[in-house]
Amino acid sequence: MNCTKCGKKEVMIEKKHSGQRLCPECFISGIEQKVLKDIRKYDLIEKGDRVMVALSGGKDSVMLLDILTSLQDRGIIDMMAVTIDEGIHGYRKDGVKIAAEHAQRLGIEHRVVSFKEYFNISLDEIMALPSPRGACTYCGVFRRWLINRTAREMGATKIATGHNLDDETQSIMMNYLEGNIENLTRLGPRSHPKSDKFIVKIKPLGEIPEREVGLYVVAKGLKVHFDGCPYSRESFRAEIGEIIKNLSKKHPTIMYSTLRGFDKIKNALKKEHSRNFTMENCIKCGEPSAQELCRACVFCQELEKKKTR
Amino acid sequence: MEFTIINNKKTEQLSLKKNLTIKELLDEIEKPLETVVIKKNGHIVLEEEIINEGDTIEVIQIIYGG
Ligand code: SF4
Ligand SMILES: [Zn+2]
Ligand SMILES: [Zn+2]
Numbered sequence: 545m546n547c548t549k550c551g552k553k554e555v556m557i558e559k560k561h562s563g564q565r566l567c568p569e570c571f572i573s574g575i576e577q578k579v580l581k582d583i584r585k586y587d588l589i590e591k592g593d594r595v596m597v598a599l600s601g602g603k604d605s606v607m608l609l610d611i612l613t614s615l616q617d618r619g620i621i622d623m624m625a626v627t628i629d630e631g632i633h634g635y636r637k638d639g640v641k642i643a644a645e646h647a648q649r650l651g652i653e654h655r656v657v658s659f660k661e662y663f664n665i666s667l668d669e670i671m672a673l674p675s676p677r678g679a680c681t682y683c684g685v686f687r688r689w690l691i692n693r694t695a696r697e698m699g700a701t702k703i704a705t706g707h708n709l710d711d712e713t714q715s716i717m718m719n720y721l722e723g724n725i726e727n728l729t730r731l732g733p734r735s736h737p738k739s740d741k742f743i744v745k746i747k748p749l750g751e752i753p754e755r756e757v758g759l760y761v762v763a764k765g766l767k768v769h770f771d772g773c774p775y776s777r778e779s780f781r782a783e784i785g786e787i788i789k790n791l792s793k794k795h796p797t798i799m800y801s802t803l804r805g806f807d808k809i810k811n812a813l814k815k816e817h818s819r820n821f822t823m824e825n826c827i828k829c830g831e832p833s834a835q836e837l838c839r840a841c842v843f844c845q846e847l848e849k850k851k852t853r
Numbered sequence: 854m855e856f857t858i859i860n861n862k863k864t865e866q867l868s869l870k871k872n873l874t875i876k877e878l879l880d881e882i883e884k885p886l887e888t889v890v891i892k893k894n895g896h897i898v899l900e901e902e903i904i905n906e907g908d909t910i911e912v913i914q915i916i917y918g919g
Contacts, residue, residue, distance in 0.1 A: 556897035568897065603915060755887055758915025762890045763897055772917025789887055 549574075557759055560796035568763045575760055579611050579748050586733040588746040589702065591620050596700035596743075598691050599625040599647065599654070601639030601769040603761045604706030606646060608749055610766060612704060613650055623650070626694045628687050629658035631666020632773060639769040646767070653698065657690050663844055665851075671775070673850040679775035682843060689831060689840040695743040707747040710754035713799040714784050716806045721784070729818045732810065739823040739832035753799060856904055859911040860884075876900040878910065888916040 546553050547567035555565045566574065583589050595612060599605045609625065616623045627643040629636050640656055647654030660666045663686055670682050695703045712731065719727045735745040749757065761768050776782055791798050825831065826838035837845070855868045860882065873881070875891050875898060886900055892911040893902055904910060 554896060555899060558899055565899075754916055758890055758913075759897065762892070762913055762915070770913065770915055770917075776917065793887070 556763060557756070561800075572760065572763055575752060575756060576611055576614070579752065580614075582733065582751055583615075583746075583748050586746075588704075588734055588748055589615065589621060593620075593701045594622045594624065594699055595702045595704050595746075596691075596695045596698055597623065597625045598703060598705045599627050599643045600706075601627065601642035601646075602706070603757050603768045603770065604708055604749060604754075606642070606706075606766050606768045607757050607760050608704055608706045609646055609650070610761075610764065611748070616650075616652075624653040624698050624700060625655075626691060626698070627654070627656045628690055629656055629660075630683055630687070631659050631668050632775070633668050635771060635773055638771065642767055642769045655694060655698065657694055659686055659690075662686075662690055662693075663840070663847075665847060667775075670847060673847065674853065676850075678779060680779045680781065683775070685839045685843055689829075689838070692741075692743055693831065696741065700743055703743050703745045705745060705747055706749055706757075708749045708752050708754045708757050709799050709803065710785065710788070712747070712750045713788055713802045714781050716802055717784050717788065718781060722780075725813060725817045726819060728806075729810070729814045731806070737832075738821075741823075741825075741832045751800075751803065854904075854906045856907065857909040859909065861912070861914065873904050874900065875902045875904065875910070878904060879912075882912075884912060884914075888914060890915050 545555070545565055547555055547570055548564045549570040550567060552567040552569070554567050556568050557571055558565045589595065597605060597609050597612065599609055609623075612621065612623055615621045625643065625647050627640050629640055644654060644656070658666070667679060667683055670676055671679055676682070691703060715731055716728065719725070719731070733747050733750050735742070737744060752760075758770075788799065788802075821834045823832040823834060824836075826833040826841055827836050828841040829838060831838050831840070833839075835842075854870075854872060855866060858865050858867055858878075875893070876886065879886055879889070879891075879900070890913045891898055891900075891902075892913065893904070894909055
């Protein structure tokens with residue numbers, strides 16, 4: 545059986561739920577069109593935006609960079625990139641190198657910023673301290689802080705991240721199962737920050753399944769860092785991810801339906817559950833925060849105590 | 854029948870009594886299809902593809918953790 549779209553013999557994917565079989569060219573152009581359509585549908589990008597891509601060098605962010613490049617080439621946006629170096633031995637270095645190569649190839653401004661230089665401690669050093677929290681907790685808080693700070697410094701109007709459909713579905717299920725309804729109200733393809741010091745975040749790949757992201761970069765011959773973070777197994781997210789991936793084998797549309805269902809209840813959730821609070825500036829670092837100290841600064845203080853113990 | 858497998862950047866020569874499909878090979882080496890992309894002689898192929906004498910099969914792990 546040949547490509548359902550063009551009839552070519554070389555089929556590389558069969559979409560289980562639609563029965564569509566696609567050759568590399570039709571698969572690639574189909575995905576690109578889908579992402580560009582979602583960008584319009586969810587109003588993710590406006591003409592003149594300065595879009596900073598959070599570029600880890602992994603498949604998701606490299607694919608995102610590749611697709612957004614077409615918007616830059618058409619003069620619709622300006623692009624730049626940031627890579628966060630958390631300080632994870634044996635893992636992050638390759639990603640940073642690949643990210644830098646892509647940025648250089650495309651001629652876009654690229655910055656590498658590390659936990660060590662901003663928070664005076666690497667993730668590995670944090671995890672070697674007595675009774676730390678989960679690695680992903682520090683990692684998430686520090687990374688968000690750094691990405692937002694860097695975006696402001698680089699004059700970005702949008703931050704684009706490579707979250708894919710699997711990530712989004714995991715976030716929905718995780719927050720639901722943990723009863724974090726307020727966090728649920730903040731999910732979605734674009735953020736609506738309460739402070740203008742927070743740059744708007746967009747997720748153009750939010751409806752592309754993770755496996756298709758992998759297929760895309762391999763089919764396009766894009767160089768990416770395929771490797772797992774040594775801390776990822778410890779997380780609740782990984783457990784949920786495993787469950788959803790297993791469910792998807794027999795129920796290939798389950799991630800789409802989870803997302804669609806969430807879309808339907810999201811507005812109602814927002815009305816009932818989003819907290820109204822005013823954002824002040826963190827007294828230590830000046831970033832916006834609902835509390836006196838932002839979470840990054842709270843963690844830094846906590847870590848200082850652990851260090852001197 | 855003999856073929857070459859590149860798995861995790863390690864190249865090996867395998868010989869089998871009968872022709873396997875990609876899916877049977879993945880079951881054999883315990884790799885879930887959902888986490889990999891398979892190339893046969895440089896082209897991405899489906900799980901039903903049959904491996905023939907002299908083929909080069911590349912297993913590219915695209916999803917880690919979970
Ligand atoms: S898996 Fe956790 S620790 Fe590793 S990079 Fe992701 S958030 Fe950070
Ligand atoms: Zn085709
Ligand atoms: Zn702070």
